[in-house]
Amino acid sequence: MAQDNRGVARSTEAARNRRRVRARRDFEALRQRRMQAADMFRRGKRQVDVAVKLGVSQPTASRWRRAWLGGGREALAGAGRVGRARKLSDGQLAAVEAVLLAGPKASGYPTEMWTLARVAEVIEQVTGVRHDATQTWAILRDRLGWSRQRPARRAKERDDEAITTWIKQDWPRVKKARGAAAPGSSAKTSPASPSSRR
Numbered sequence: 001m002a003q004d005n006r007g008v009a010r011s012t013e014a015a016r017n018r019r020r021v022r023a024r025r026d027f028e029a030l031r032q033r034r035m036q037a038a039d040m041f042r043r044g045k046r047q048v049d050v051a052v053k054l055g056v057s058q059p060t061a062s063r064w065r066r067a068w069l070g071g072g073r074e075a076l077a078g079a080g081r082v083g084r085a086r087k088l089s090d091g092q093l094a095a096v097e098a099v100l101l102a103g104p105k106a107s108g109y110p111t112e113m114w115t116l117a118r119v120a121e122v123i124e125q126v127t128g129v130r131h132d133a134t135q136t137w138a139i140l141r142d143r144l145g146w147s148r149q150r151p152a153r154r155a156k157e158r159d160d161e162a163i164t165t166w167i168k169q170d171w172p173r174v175k176k177a178r179g180a181a182a183p184g185s186s187a188k189t190s191p192a193s194p195s196s197r198r
Contacts, residue, residue, distance in 0.1 A: 096122060
């Protein structure tokens with residue numbers, strides 16, 4: 001029973017952590033909290049009051065107060081998205097997708113199969129921006145919504161019509177003929193073998 005309680009506690013803690021991470025990444029909610037802090041500083045509230053009310057650490061409240069004193073409410077507005085800017089704009093990405101949709105043969109490749117290396121070459125040719133295989137896969141999956149697919153392996157000489165005809169006409173005859181010459185035996189050994197005699 002104690003093991004079950006620990007499992008429940010772990011799953012509850014994991015859910016709390018997921019909510020915290022989600023809250024940290026909600027840029028609009030963060031901006032609204034900073035704006036609340038600016039209003040509280042304007043009304044003369046102390047840093048400790050801001051930290052407790054908004055659920056932030058003391059150093060964060062102190063950093064917000066310094067920014068507010070230096071630049072007012074606008075200093076707390078924030079930069080919007082965080083992280084490095086994307087290398088490809090939406091327009092460049094649309095141009096790359098148009099080339100990809102035309103197919104590999106249209107781009108001069110000998111087979112009708114996109115590989116990450118080929119897609120990376122196309123991106124570089126169209127935009128002048130070089131990406132490695134990992135970045136290329138992230139672009140395909142996250143920005144274009146493409147998925148990995150493996151081609152069905154079939155012989156070039158394959159004749160689907162001949163296969164269908166064989167299955168309908170010849171297979172029933174072959175299936176009937178198997179084992180029809182002699183009666184079958186359910187024994188694991190042949191009745192004539194020395195190990196089957198008692």
